[in-house]
Amino acid sequence: MKQQLLRHEFVEQFPDQPTDGTVYVSMLFASAMHLCCCGCGNRVVTPLSPSGWTLTFDGRTISLDPSIGNWSFPCQSHYWIVKDRTDWSRRWSRGEIVEGRDRDQSAADVAARPKRSGGLWRKLRVWR
Ligand SMILES: [Zn+2]
Known part of the structure; x- marks a missing residue:
């Protein structure tokens, strides 16, 4: 069954069941986990990081940003978790899914790439 209302629990480790x-x-592990809100039972792990998800806790409810896109599951469900509620979106088209994946990939790439410092600046100084 599709979940509409959610609960949240702060834990040290994710439960087996x-x-x-x-x-x-x-x-502790800077991540959140829930069972896919469509009811298919797949585990969805959302790492919390600058290139992953952001968790907002307002003291009563949690929100996750960006949306949860379960493209690797047969259900391909896509929803937002906003204030302990699921906000269902329409199913994405293939093109949008690929685009979303590409964007995730490049965001992770940028985060993983070491910063090059002063490359242009050095060049400018040489030109003088
Ligand atoms: Zn599902």
Whole structure:
């Protein structure tokens, strides 16, 4: 069954038997996990990082940003988790899925790439 209302639980480690409709948040591992909100039972792990997901806790509810796109599952469900609720979106087209994947990939690439410092600046100084 599609989940509409969610709960959240702050845990150290994700449970072996997670409950449907619960978002587990581990600060220790900087990630969140829940069972796919479509009810298919697949585990969705969302790493919290600048190139991954951002968790917002307003003291009562949690939100995850960006949306959850389960393209690797047969259900291909896509939804947002906003204030302990699932916000369902229409199913994405193939093209949009590929584009979304590309964007995720490049964001991760940028984060992983070491910063080159002063390349242009050095060139400018040589030109003088
Ligand atoms: Zn699903």
